[in-house]
Amino acid sequence: xxxxxxxxxxxxxxxxxxxxxxxxxxxxxxxxxxxxxxxxxxxxxxxxxxxxxxxxxxxxxxxxxxxxxxxxxxxxxxxxxxxxxxxxxxxxxxxxxxxxxxxxxxxxxxxxxxxxxxxxxxxxxxxxxxxxxxxxxxxxxxxxxxxxxxxxxxxxxxxxxxxxxxxxxxxxxxxxxxxxxxxxxxxxxxxxxxxxxxxxxxxxxxxxxxxxxxxxxxxxxxxxxxxxxxxxxxxxxxxxxxxxxxxxxxxxxxxxxxxxxxxxxxxxxxxxxxxxxxxxxxxxxxxxxxxxxxxxxxxxxxxxxxxxxxxxxxx
Amino acid sequence: xxxxxxxxxxxxxxxxxxxxxxxxxxxxxxxxxxxxxxxxxxxxxxxxxxxxxxxxxxxxxxxxxxxxxxxxxxxxxxxxxxxxxxxxxxxxxxxxxxxxxxxxxxxxxxxxxxxxxxxxxxxxxxxxxxxxxxxxxxxxxxxxxxxxxxxxxxxxxxxxxxxxxxxxxxxxxxxxxxxxxxxxxxxxxxxxxxxxxxxxxxxxxxxxxxxxxxxxxxxxxxxxxxxxxxxxxxxxxxxxxxxxxxxxxxxxxxxxxxxxxxxxxxxxxxxxxxxxxxxxxxxxxxxxxxxxxxxxxxxxxxxxxxxxxxxxxxxxxxxxxxxxxxxxxxxxxxxxxxxxxxxxxxxxxxxxxxxxxxxxxxxxxxxxxxxxxxxxxxxxxxxxxxxxxxxxxxxxxxxxxxxxxxxxxxxxxx
Numbered sequence: 167x168x169x170x171x172x173x174x175x176x177x178x179x180x181x182x183x184x185x186x187x188x189x190x191x192x193x194x195x196x197x198x199x200x201x202x203x204x205x206x207x208x209x210x211x212x213x214x215x216x217x218x219x220x221x222x223x224x225x226x227x228x229x230x231x232x233x234x235x236x237x238x239x240x241x242x243x244x245x246x247x248x249x250x251x252x253x254x255x256x257x258x259x260x261x262x263x264x265x266x267x268x269x270x271x272x273x274x275x276x277x278x279x280x281x282x283x284x285x286x287x288x289x290x291x292x293x294x295x296x297x298x299x300x301x302x303x304x305x306x307x308x309x310x311x312x313x314x315x316x317x318x319x320x321x322x323x324x325x326x327x328x329x330x331x332x333x334x335x336x337x338x339x340x341x342x343x344x345x346x347x348x349x350x351x352x353x354x355x356x357x358x359x360x361x362x363x364x365x366x367x368x369x370x371x372x373x374x375x376x377x378x379x380x381x382x383x384x385x386x387x388x389x390x391x392x393x394x395x396x397x398x399x400x401x402x403x404x405x406x407x408x409x410x411x412x413x414x415x416x417x418x419x420x421x422x423x424x425x426x427x428x429x430x431x432x433x434x435x436x437x438x439x440x441x442x443x444x445x446x447x448x449x450x451x452x453x454x455x456x457x458x459x460x461x462x463x464x465x466x467x468x469x470x471x472x473x474x475x476x477x478x479x480x481x
Numbered sequence: 482x483x484x485x486x487x488x489x490x491x492x493x494x495x496x497x498x499x500x501x502x503x504x505x506x507x508x509x510x511x512x513x514x515x516x517x518x519x520x521x522x523x524x525x526x527x528x529x530x531x532x533x534x535x536x537x538x539x540x541x542x543x544x545x546x547x548x549x550x551x552x553x554x555x556x557x558x559x560x561x562x563x564x565x566x567x568x569x570x571x572x573x574x575x576x577x578x579x580x581x582x583x584x585x586x587x588x589x590x591x592x593x594x595x596x597x598x599x600x601x602x603x604x605x606x607x608x609x610x611x612x613x614x615x616x617x618x619x620x621x622x623x624x625x626x627x628x629x630x631x632x633x634x635x636x637x638x639x640x641x642x643x644x645x646x647x648x649x650x651x652x653x654x655x656x657x658x659x660x661x662x663x664x665x666x667x668x669x670x671x672x673x674x675x676x677x678x679x680x681x682x683x684x685x686x687x688x689x690x691x692x693x694x695x696x697x698x699x700x701x702x703x704x705x706x707x708x709x710x711x712x713x714x715x716x717x718x719x720x721x722x723x724x725x726x727x728x729x730x731x732x733x734x735x736x737x738x739x740x741x742x743x744x745x746x747x748x749x750x751x752x753x754x755x756x757x758x759x760x761x762x763x764x765x766x767x768x769x770x771x772x773x774x775x776x777x778x779x780x781x782x783x784x785x786x787x788x789x790x791x792x793x794x795x796x797x798x799x800x801x802x803x804x805x806x807x808x809x810x811x812x813x814x815x816x817x818x819x820x821x822x823x824x825x826x827x828x829x830x831x832x833x834x835x836x837x838x839x840x841x842x843x844x845x846x847x848x849x850x851x852x853x854x855x856x857x858x859x860x861x862x863x864x865x866x867x868x869x870x871x872x873x874x875x876x877x878x879x880x881x882x883x884x885x886x887x888x889x890x891x892x893x894x895x
Contacts, residue, residue, distance in 0.1 A: 331874040383486075
């Protein structure tokens with residue numbers, strides 16, 4: 167039995183609180199099975215004093231969305247010199263801003279769907295009709311709309327008809343002030359988790375998601391039975407190698423650390439497209455990283471325990 | 482937005498940073514916890530072997546006698562033998578539906594109605610038909626029309642489910658002058674009345690209305706509860722029913738739970754015997770009246786033009802309607818970002834039929850947050866409305882995509 171004790175941060179105030187609580191609980195159980203002492207903390211006004219008073223040997227950030235993924239919590243941990251699993255605050259900030267991350271990766275040679283960032287102000291100043299017309303003209307239909315920050319597909323939707331766009335935009339803008347509108351690419355949807363070990367980052371087997379309703383939205387993600395998963399994905403060995411490489415490249419280019427998950431689409435002609443990257447992958451019973459770990463014959467607790475060792479070694 | 486997305490957003494409402502106007506949790510800090518602790522200690526010490534043993538499916542006799550005393554405050558002359566204690570009145574709802582309804586049967590209910598009842602009715606595959614309400618409660622004419630319309634379709638109506646006092650979620654009370662008429666309509670049409678009355682003693686001016694059961698002992702099944710007048714964690718409620726019905730309910734209760742928890746019933750029995758329980762109810766009333774006042778004055782001050790709301794004189798809830806084109810469910814993510822929560826109106830309808838106004842309604846509860854927090858919550862809500870109106874202006878449209886079915890927070894959400 168190790169005498170290390172670990173604080174798992176889960177919950178928080180983001181829209182993804184519920185998912186994070188589930189991730190945190192699952193991770194805590196897995197880590198306890200490896201012999202670690204684990205507590206789950208819901209970060210609130212008491213977090214700083216708790217960190218200082220209880221001095222965990224390391225922290226695992228299992229927060230999703232908001233402060234847990236945009237680098238804010240990571241900044242605090244860096245400030246207090248608390249070892250933590252996951253990317254630095256700087257890398258989190260970059261990955262969190264979906265358009266900025268896409269631009270970096272495009273510059274690094276990855277394919278990613280054409281997109282445009284539309285703050286509410288743009289619609290207000292240029293006229294919603296004009297902007298929407300230009301959007302459809304440039305990117306065509308269907309369009310994928312997402313809040314430009316945030317995960318778990320909360321607020322994300324596919325729009326097939328031009329007349330549905332105003333309502334859809336309004337729905338997405340209820341989650342935040344800015345919309346990321348992407349050309350919708352169809353193909354095999356995969357998620358590729360990347361875990362770092364002694365030999366650097368490596369991709370776990372891809373997981374293919376086939377939502378029964380056609381769209382991998384929030385409900386499809388977190389309701390058992392609503393999505394079929396294939397792990398590894400039904401790709402050719404060459405395509406599997408390519409999506410793995412894409413995920414590792416995204417991880418490296420964005421300067422991510424320890425663990426990440428890249429969502430991608432492989433089009434019928436075999437081209438892998440980068441969609442987005444998550445610095446704090448979901449760890450719930452229906453999440454993709456645990457599924458990939460299982461396919462690889464690994465153990466979630468062992469993997470995170472290894473990442474904790476790395477974090478402590480970094481100091 | 483989907484049902485589970487809404488559940489996910491409600492998860493944030495349990496954080497103290499959020500002013501939750503979504504939940505229906507009584508304000509238990511107003512209870513005399515010290516003396517209750519002593520009572521519970523004494524109960525175990527003196528009667529532990531009974532309190533921790535199985536009890537009868539009908540509930541302990543002493544409590545049923547005391548319940549008769551409680552019900553007398555609303556004019557009910559009941560007999561302890563006609564009472565069955567239930568695990569909260571929610572299980573009373575379940576038992577009555579189980580005993581009376583087959584799949585496809587119709588239950589009439591106020592429009593809107595209590596989300597927990599709608600969930601129970603749905604689980605027995607019954608169909609809910611909503612009956613119009615105004616600021617005087619159920620409209621007799623609407624009830625007549627609903628009965629005739631349902632029967633013309635060849636469907637069978639099993640009962641009228643009604644919360645006559647300080648209704649959840651509407652916050653309105655059935656006018657005393659309408660009560661006899663509603664009962665007469667139901668009796669004439671051979672439709673039983675299921676009266677759910679958890680808030681009846683929480684009238685802010687100390688007023689108590691005659692229960693429907695007090696006016697028609699043969700055709701009303703009455704559900705009572707200690708959840709709002711004492712403590713919901715004990716899960717003790719009751720059903721008072723005509724003798725034949727009561728026997729069926731007891732049998733159904735036996736197969737569902739064997740017996741309601743004897744320990745919890747005995748805590749309540751001791752509380753009623755040894756505490757000034759009416760005084761406690763007065764304390765609650767005053768506390769909730771202050772909160773109602775805080776909410777109404779904040780709404781008066783801060784709500785944009787075009788919003789309307791009910792002005793309850795008891796209970797926990799205000800029912801608010803926003804201007805045309807707005808959609809309360811679509812606003813929920815924005816509200817959670819602004820650290821305020823409410824329940825969108827669509828949660829309170831059990832049938833998919835209904836007008837556009839459902840999407841413009843929301844329930845605001847004032848039972849749990851302090852008056853200051855209520856004002857802060859309404860302030861935040863007004864910011865959410867402004868941002869939404871701004872968005873509507875930008876896009877020149879309102880009324881958004883929607884999902885049906887009850888979507889509400891779990892009961893423990895403040």
